[in-house]
Amino acid sequence: MLNIMKDKDNHYRNLINGNWVESKEKRYITIYSPIDNAEIGSVPAMSKEDVDIAIDTAKQAQKLWKNVTIDEKAEILYKAANILVANKQELAELMMKEIAKDRKSCESEVDRTADFIRFTADTAKNISGESIPGDSFPGVKNNKISIVQREPLGVVLAISPFNYPVNLAASKIAPGLMAGNAIVLKPASQGSLCGLYLARVFQEAGVLPGVLNTVTGKGSEIGDYITTHSGINFINFTGSTEVGKHISQITSMVPLLMELGGKDAAIILKDADLDLAATNIVSGGYSYSGQRCTAVKRILVMEEVADALIEKIVAKIATLKVGNPLEEDVDIVPLISEKAADFVSELMEDAKEKGAKLLVGGTREGNLIAPTLFDQVTTEMRLAWEEPFGPVLPIIRVKDKDEAIKIANDSEYGLQSAVFTENINEAFYVANRLEVGTVQVNNKTERGPDHFPFLGVKSSGIGTQGIRYSIESMSRPKATVINIHS
Ligand code: G3H
Secondary structure (H helix, E strand, C coil): CHHHHECCCCEECEEECCEEECCCCCCEEEEECCCCCCEEEEEECCCHHHHHHHHHHHHHHHHHHCCCCHHHHHHHHHHHHHHHHHCHHHHHHHHHHHHCCCHHHHHHHHHHHHHHHHHHHHHHHCCCCEEEEHHHCCCCCCCEEEEEEEEECCEEEEEECCCCCCHHHHHHHHHHHHCCCEEEEEECCCCHHHHHHHHHHHHHHCCCCCCEEECCCCHHHHHHHHHCCCCCCEEEEECCHHHHHHHHHHCCCCCEEEECCCCEEEEECCCCCHHHHHHHHHHHHHHHHHCCCCCEEEEEEEHHHHHHHHHHHHHHHCCCCECCCCCCCCCECCCCCHHHHHHHHHHHHHHHHCCCEEEECCCEECCEECCEEEECCCCCCHHHCCCCCCCEEEEEEECCHHHHHHHHHCCCEECEEEEECCCHHHHHHHHCCCCCCEEEECCCCCCCCCCCCEECEECCEECEECHHHHHHHCEEEEEEEEECCC
16 A cells, blocks of 8 residues: 555655645655654645645546445445555554554554444435425415435545544545545644555545545645635644634634544542542543543542542552553553643643642653643642643542532533533533533543534534534535425
């Protein structure tokens, strides 16, 4: 697979109109591994002119693609899912080097993506239109009927993040394709090798030339240009709130679907199963070193059970393996960049200076940060509000559930929250008051299963993802009204 996408010097190319091409100016961005800084390849630094070509190509190809039957499109997606699984080891290896994710998670990301693609094809095959009788509206006779079908939007710009370079690219591409759109994929530079690999998979599966194109390049050079391009009809972005807000400020009249930052709270009530809560907090907070938008990012625990919970969390953190994912099976991996680790250090320093109690970790070697737990975190500390995107969890002790709800809702974010309790009434009391897209009862915060609606409120996002929801977001209703004159 890889040989088609790159030359002998490890320069990868972009997929444009079914061909793997360099940028016009033949400039490259070198991709280094966050594990050891080794050079693992380079991707074209595309220019505005290259972007024009990619978008124009998509626009033309979409005219053909929208007329390919849903069944034929689905067959291509089933094939793509099989090709992905057949190449799991090669892709997982590339992913591990490119984003420092542990091997098991890389492999499961590939499997999950194949499942996602198959489920998307199945779902699209089962979406039907509707007919609406006119006479249910006051004053309308029974001589009108609206036949509502779904139409594609045109060219979808899919901007994927570094942390799920395969899954969060496919979760935009597959629903977009099934809805009849052409796609321009702009992956984050770190993660772009995996994004290009995924494009190769779709190409191999038979997606028509020009229907899926890729654009790699520096956000500072082409970011604003591509997002405001008149040929783009829809933007599906996953990434930071800062960039998401910027995109929403500079675009106009283009629908947006965005998954942004989060500060997901785990709220532990007095009657919670503390073993269950501790297990979920540790896996939810520290997997992939906390570099997930849905990671548990703060613990709001009732004072009465705080000590008992902490004891269990500390014991579980001690079992986490820290190190190099290329060498061993590890839980805690180096962060994506030195800069990302610097930011986490800053939050830890602020918490220490303001009196938080460091219970575990707090150490750092380069961009590898040990799993860290702070107790006695207060709302004056940055760690109570800011998203570290690293393996650091603050414990905020609260007197009752209403205080927990207040602190949870005072956040600028509203992605998910978890509540741990054995009492269904208490679960609903808390869930009904939280300003988030999803509340998990007795589980860590997480996106999957991927056919559930996934959304963030406030600064955590715009619109709703999830397989059927994404297909609907990337299409629009088209009504044909039959008027009967008899
Ligand atoms: O980082 C953002 C992802 O959407 C999180 O997905 O909950 O499956 O890890 P996840």
